[in-house]
Amino acid sequence: MIIAMLKDTLKDKIKSYIKDNNINKYINIDGNFDVDFLAQGEYNVNFIVYDQKNKYVFRVNTNSQLQLDNQIKYEYDALKKLEISGVTPKVYFLDDSKNYINYGILIMEYLNGRPLEYNKDLRKSAKIFSNIHSIDTTKGDFSNFIIEENILSDRINEGERLLNTYMKSDIVDKSQKEFFYSFLNWCKENKDKEKYFRQDKWHVINNTEVNSHNFIIGEKESFLIDWEKPVISDPCQDITQFLAPTTTLWKADYVLSKEEKEIFFKEYIARLDEDKNIKERVHLYTPYLYLRALSWCAYAFIEYQDPNKDIKNMDTFKKIKQYLDIDFMRNLLKDYI
Template sequence: MLAERLLSGIKRYVDGVRFRSALGLRQGVTVGFLAQGEYNLNYLLQSGEQRYVLRVNTGSQMNLDNQIAYEYRALQLLSPTGVTPRAFYLDDTRQEIPYGILVMEYLPGKPLDYRSDLATAARTFARIHGMEFSAGEVEFLVKEPGPLTGIYNEAVRLLDKYFSCPRADPVVAGLLGKIILRAEERKKDEKYLLEEPWLRVINTEVNSHNFIVNPATGSCHLIDWEKPIYGEPAQDLSHFLIATTTLWKQNYILSRGEEELFISTYLQYLPPCPQAKTLRERVEMFKFFNYLRAVSWCAMAWTEYIEPGRPLSNPDTFEKIKAYLEPGFLEGILRQAV
C-alpha cells in the first residue's frame, strides 16, 4: 500500500530541522496512519501534547497543477469561520516526498451521524456560507459559468471516461446517456438562479465522513477541502441531503422531516441575505444535478478501479460505486427528473 511505502520517508521528513522549526516542534515526532480518501493520505503527527494531520495529495479531481496548494489556500481563507481546520504548513516542491504535503489542525471527534447531528451540521454550513470575501480573496478559486452548467460540464467530462472504456456495461452506458441528456434539457433552469446570484465558498463534497463532530465541545468542523469552488451554497445543501450522499458511508436516507429540520436550522443561523426566501426551491433545483454528479463520478472512478496502478483504492468505496451504477439505481435517478 502507498501509505506504508511512504511512511519511512515521512518519518524522516518530519524529524528534519526545517519541518520541526516551521511548526515549532521541540520534541520528537511520532507518525501514524490516520485515514485515506480517493486522492489523499492522512497521517497523525504527535509531538508531546501537539497533534497535527499531515495530508499527502496523490492526484487532482479538478485537473489542477498544484492541488495541495489550492486546498491550503482555501483553508487559510476559511480559517475565520472557526469550523474548518487551520492550515499550518505547505510543501508543494515534491523534492523530499514525491507528493504535495499539507499540515493542518487535528480535530478530535467522530464522523457526523445523520440521526443526531443534522442541526449541528446546519449551523456549520451557515457559518461557512455566511462569510463574504472580496473579489481578490477568492480570485484563486474555481468559478463555474453557471451553477447547473458547471455540474453538467463536470459530468460530461467524467462520463466520457466511462463511455470510452471498452469494458463499460452498455446498459449502464445507455442509462447514463439518458441522465446526461435530461440534465442538458434542465440546465436552462439555472436562469432563475442567475436572476438573483448567490456566490460563496462552497465545499462540493459534503458526505458524513468529511465532518468531525465533537460531542464534548459541541463543535462540528467540515474538514476536507479538496474541491472547493466559488459557487451557489444551495449546491452544498442539496448535496448534503440527497440519498447518494447519505447512503455513501452510513446507508441512511433522510426523511422529509429531517430535511426540513436541517433547512430551517440553517436559515435560523444564516446571516440575512435575499436568497434565503427562495432557499428551498434552490435546494430542490440542485438535487437532480447532484445525483448526476454522484453517478458520473462513480462511472469515472469505476474505470480507474478496474485497472491496476491506481495509487489509492478503498474496497468499500468500490462496492458503493458498483451499487450506484446498478441499472435499477440509475433508473430511479431518471424518475427523479420527471
C-alpha cells in the same frame, strides 16, 4: 497491496522529512515525535504527527480531482480563507515542491471528534454550513478559488468529461450507457433553468464533498474537513449534496426523511442574514447533483480497473458498483425524468 506499500513508504519518509527540514519551526512538536497512519481518500493519504502534548495532520496529496497543476496549494489557500468561519481546520505548513516526497504536502490542525451521525447532528451540520456560507466572498481576495457561474452547465460539462471513457468501454453494460445517454440529454434540455441562479446570484464557498466522514463532531465544537476541491458558487451545491441519498448512503447507509430535511433547513435558514429560497434552489439543482455523483462513479469504476492506481479502497469500489446499478439510478431520478 498498493495502499499498504504507499502508506508504509510515506510513513518512513515523513519522519525523516520533518527532522531534516526543521518543520518544528511551523508546528509545536518536540524531537521525540511519532508518525501514524490516520486515513485516506481517493487522492490523499493522511497521517498523525504527534508528541506527548500535540497532534497534527500531515496530508499527502497524490492527484487532483480538479485537474489542477498544484492541487495542494489550492487546498492550503482555501483553508486560510476559511479560518474565519471557525468550523474548518487551521493550516500551518505547505510544501508543493515535491522535492523530498514526490507529492504535495500540507500540515494542519488535528481535530478531536467523531463522524457526523445524521439522526443526531443535523442542527450541528446546519450551523457549520451557515458559518461557512456567511463568509462574504465579495470582500477581500478570493481570486484563488474556482468560480462556477453556470451551475447546471458546469455539471453537464463535468458529466460529459467524467463519462467519456466509461461510455467507450467494452466492459460497461449497454443498459447503463443508454441510461447515461438519456440522463445527459434530459439535463441539456432543461439547463435553461440555470437562469434562476444567474438572475438571483448567491455565491458562497462550497466544500463539494460533504459526506458524513468529512465532518468532525466534537464535544463542544464541530467542523467540516477535507477541503480538496472547494469552489465559489451557489450554496445549493453543498446543501443538495449533503441531503442527497447518494451522500447519506455513502458512508452511513442512511436516508434522510422529509421531516429531518425540514429540521436542517429551519436551522440553516435561521442562522443566515438572508435566505434566497434555498429550498427551491436545492430542488432545481438535485438532478444535476445526481449527474455529478453518478458520473464520478462511472469515471472511478474505470479508474479502478487500472492496476497502477496509487490508492484503491475496496469499500469505495463496492459503493461505486451499487450506485451504478440501473435500478438504483432510475429510482433516484423518478421524480424528474
